[in-house]
Amino acid sequence: MESAHIAQILDEMGTILEIQGENPFRCRAYHNAAQVLSSLPADLSEMIADGTLADVPGIGETMHAKIVQLATTGHLPAYDKLRKAMPSGILALLKVPGLGPKKIKALRDALKIESLADLREAAQSGAIARQKGFGAKTEANILEGLAFLEKSGGRILLNEALLLVTPIFEAVRQHARVIRAEICGSLRRRTETIGDLDILFSAEDPAPILKDFVGLPQVAKVLAHGTTKASVLLPGFKSDQYVQCDLRGVEDRQFPFALHYFTGSKAHNIAIRRRALARGLSLNEYALTGNGSEVACRTEADLFEALGLPEIPAELREDAGEIEAAEKGTLPHLVTVRDLTGTFHCHSDWSDGEATLEQMADGARSAGLAYLGIADHSRSLRMAGGLTIEQVRDQWTRIDALNEKFGRGFRLFKGTECDILADGTLDYPDEVLEGFDYVVASVHSHFRMSREEMTARMIRAVSNPRVTMLGHPTGRLLLVRDSYAVDLDAVIEAAARAGTMIEINANPHRLDLDAVHCRRARQKGVRIVINPDAHSVSGLQDLTYGVSVARRAWLSPADLLNTAPLEKVARQLQQVRTRRGTARAGRDR
């Protein structure tokens, strides 16, 4: 069984134990282990085999045994027992805003509520309001929460979150009484999907700003409105979808502590607070205190310094080794969008793109890029306008002519996004493939084959010396479609052996490779490329989301192909094609 699946089971065990009223710290141990498992530095089976799993903080003797049992047999009696005691409908109750483990346990014990349907019925009949500890308001909130659940699509994409939050954030930031403001939460950490939007500001008196916030025209409903914090619902992008937005106000001297606190992640915060305690200090969202006096900090960097650490970039704050690396002084110099010199996986109107080759080139130049790779679809992908061999040759001629015109300042590279056929071979014959500057190989068909078949298919493709880089490795569409079944670690391993690069597809619907596997790929020595998969000039802007993934994967400019100057990139593409002295990414840090 894979680590992601095991993490899900441990998380669920923690939740069931919570509803059963188990010791909260024991429950947390399960949630914590799940979180640790989902961002392991290496393949789980490897870590079991070489014993390193036992050294991972948060995984003790008991948890280790459970994980090993799940990984090797796929079963865990303790889990089966918990599941038997807890109908699956009960877990769904946790999604209702305002309902937590305690209330769910109380409702189950008193009214036998075991599903969303039971809950609705009890609330509508007025039975809940009559329970001790519950009242009319709680019952109304439950009914409203049920309606919200039906409407809300849950999480949203990173680009959608930025679009939603920006006008609100600007309104807060430019408020006359606001001193400082920042976007916090998972959005500041740039996670691939976002649950809610968090904004923090400082002011002498937060109340008037909160009052203006809940009165903004975008606000569909006010969930809470106090003197230092307010929560509202904003209309999302799907009809009847709502997204929660929280605003917090603090005094300016509290700002760095609150900024750190509300940026999270929760796991990172807990680890940092433990570190503070170990040094005789106490950290909360307002202050760092020691011996009864506050340690003054002007910025987040000051806060980290007070704990003996360099500033940890927000994207790394997952308690996935960043505190240890900061301590040792081995934090990476993370790549930024300004480090990118060009990009490779882009489409033109020769296949399913909107823009001409010239328009794409102009767009790239005005974005400050020194080169652009055109990788239109290959011949099998008819519905996306895949190019025949004749069209490929015509396109090469056209690109050569354009490059003449551009001179030395800019270059279009001749590429292809070539389909990986069902058997792992490529969609053009070798003599055609050899004419491209580079080949992006992608799966676009036969998604439903077995894990073994898909893995063999993709290993064959990345091992093909004519393949420069693997495109969107899992085929997932965030919030829409899961990855196809594939042993990604085995594919990464094969790519490392063959010297084949892997892309971070920066399209916000994909973000594929994900940060966790990207970090592992780099550690295996795979060179990474950030590609926008642009189908228009504006699609080039998606590169920024790819940079977010790269940063979350601890990548430095040296780990990427498309941070090098044009001449070096051209040389490296040539080297990959001939597989001579393939440049490897940096060593483990």
Next chain:
DNA sequence: GCCGTTTTCGGCCCGACTGTTTTCAGTCG
């Protein structure tokens, strides 16, 4: 269930807001 530069036992992050309470429990982040 995890963990140890006071500890192998006894801690485990902590404050705002809400609702149901007359002093606090539950939820949330």
